Amino acid sequence: MRKFGIAVLSLLFIVSMAQAQKVLDKVAGVVGSSIILQSDIESTYAQYILQGAQVTPALKCTLLQNLVTQKLLAQQAVIDSVTVKDEEVDNEVDRRMRGMMQRAGGQDRLEQFLNRSVIQYKDEIRPDIREQMVAQRMQQKITEKVNVTPQDVKKFFEGIPKDSLPSYNKEVEVGEIVINPVLTKAEKDEYKEKLEVLRARVKNGEDFAKLARSYSEDGAAPDGGDLGFFDRTSMAKEFTAMAFKLKAGEVSPVFETEFGFHFLQVIERRGEQVHARHIIIIPKTTQASLDRSKSKADSVYTLITTNKKIDFSTAANFYSDDKETKFNGGMMLNLDNVQTRTTHIPTDKLDPQIALVVDTMKVGAISKPFIFTDQTGKKSYKILYLKSVTDAHKASLAQDFPKLKEIANDEKTNRVISQWFEKKRKETFIRIDPEYQSCPSLKSWVNTTTSAQVKP
Numbered sequence: 001m002r003k004f005g006i007a008v009l010s011l012l013f014i015v016s017m018a019q020a021q022k023v024l025d026k027v028a029g030v031v032g033s034s035i036i037l038q039s040d041i042e043s044t045y046a047q048y049i050l051q052g053a054q055v056t057p058a059l060k061c062t063l064l065q066n067l068v069t070q071k072l073l074a075q076q077a078v079i080d081s082v083t084v085k086d087e088e089v090d091n092e093v094d095r096r097m098r099g100m101m102q103r104a105g106g107q108d109r110l111e112q113f114l115n116r117s118v119i120q121y122k123d124e125i126r127p128d129i130r131e132q133m134v135a136q137r138m139q140q141k142i143t144e145k146v147n148v149t150p151q152d153v154k155k156f157f158e159g160i161p162k163d164s165l166p167s168y169n170k171e172v173e174v175g176e177i178v179i180n181p182v183l184t185k186a187e188k189d190e191y192k193e194k195l196e197v198l199r200a201r202v203k204n205g206e207d208f209a210k211l212a213r214s215y216s217e218d219g220a221a222p223d224g225g226d227l228g229f230f231d232r233t234s235m236a237k238e239f240t241a242m243a244f245k246l247k248a249g250e251v252s253p254v255f256e257t258e259f260g261f262h263f264l265q266v267i268e269r270r271g272e273q274v275h276a277r278h279i280i281i282i283p284k285t286t287q288a289s290l291d292r293s294k295s296k297a298d299s300v301y302t303l304i305t306t307n308k309k310i311d312f313s314t315a316a317n318f319y320s321d322d323k324e325t326k327f328n329g330g331m332m333l334n335l336d337n338v339q340t341r342t343t344h345i346p347t348d349k350l351d352p353q354i355a356l357v358v359d360t361m362k363v364g365a366i367s368k369p370f371i372f373t374d375q376t377g378k379k380s381y382k383i384l385y386l387k388s389v390t391d392a393h394k395a396s397l398a399q400d401f402p403k404l405k406e407i408a409n410d411e412k413t414n415r416v417i418s419q420w421f422e423k424k425r426k427e428t429f430i431r432i433d434p435e436y437q438s439c440p441s442l443k444s445w446v447n448t449t450t451s452a453q454v455k456p
Contacts (some may be wrong), residue, residue, distance in 0.1 A: 030431040031071035061439030072424050073135035084133045093122050094228035106222040142420050148408045156408040157397050165395045169346040175330035175385035178322040179297040181289035191283045192261050195254045199263045216279040225277040243274045285379055297369035297381035312385045361386040
């Protein structure tokens, strides 16, 4: 909190400067028919700090360059009829505001820092966020046909100097069966009854937000349980079903999801979006429930290894409680490379608890059940299967084709978008204020020839 205090002072200064700029503003850049104001840069700079971004001396140069490219893409989007829906913009605004409120320590503190209400600030940033989203969608359209063939990958690989080939750390393929402890009805009722008491207090007139701040057990608690607007796909199905059947102001009964016991209040309904707040109590694992999960894990381990009645992949499908891996034969995915859905995971990216067990295993081995504690403190039992081990090595086409394909695709995508920007830069009138012309990243963008214009 001490470090955050310094950041808050800096933010207050930046916000006040941005507000002053609106009175004595200047044009920092012109892109075709659009202008970029100094206050746009200052406002974006403040948002970056609130979002936890690293601030460097060159950041404002980068922000102005981003705004120039954003304007070019947005102007082309108008020509190509590329749009985003209002609800998509609302979702993104709400997502960003939740993050900003969390970093600021709640809605009240954020409003103090911004010197305006959250509703006012949302209205101010919504047009820029819409333009950002339109620009992103336009860029996706520009690169949607980019594809690399096996021949492209081979040519790309052969073009890398041998002494510049990437090196890859030791990688493993690991399967898991996760057995979570399950509470009995009697164990759960203790938590449900606590929430029933809180609900009764709300119904008797106590402030919902104040109770949420004091008793709710998730990240929305500092915001009075406020979850912002969400659609039918954003929450657990039980939560969504409850939220969408209530009217504004109504308080739900206590109900259960996979995350715990809740009750919620609908604040506003807007088409296929609902704004709600909730209070959640998360049941705590008991030793008895852990003992039951260990007994189940031991039985599954015996079925696979001693009785050999079932293989690991099938056992994961039937018995694992991990939704991310159970329908993938239990195989864990490399979360740093989700797009390719590769199961090859660098050992330094494994959870230390899993890495410690894997380090003692041979390829094809299945571990005995062991207790695992996740980052939230939740305990479960896991059984691991070591499918393969790839030692650290220099990249090779045969061994690392998926990785090389991804690099080649990224390189081709970047080349396509760079060529597009270079073409548009030459066609479009672009002026940069002298204050920013010393920015190395902006020197090549200036184009003040009278023939420059926005073209389809």
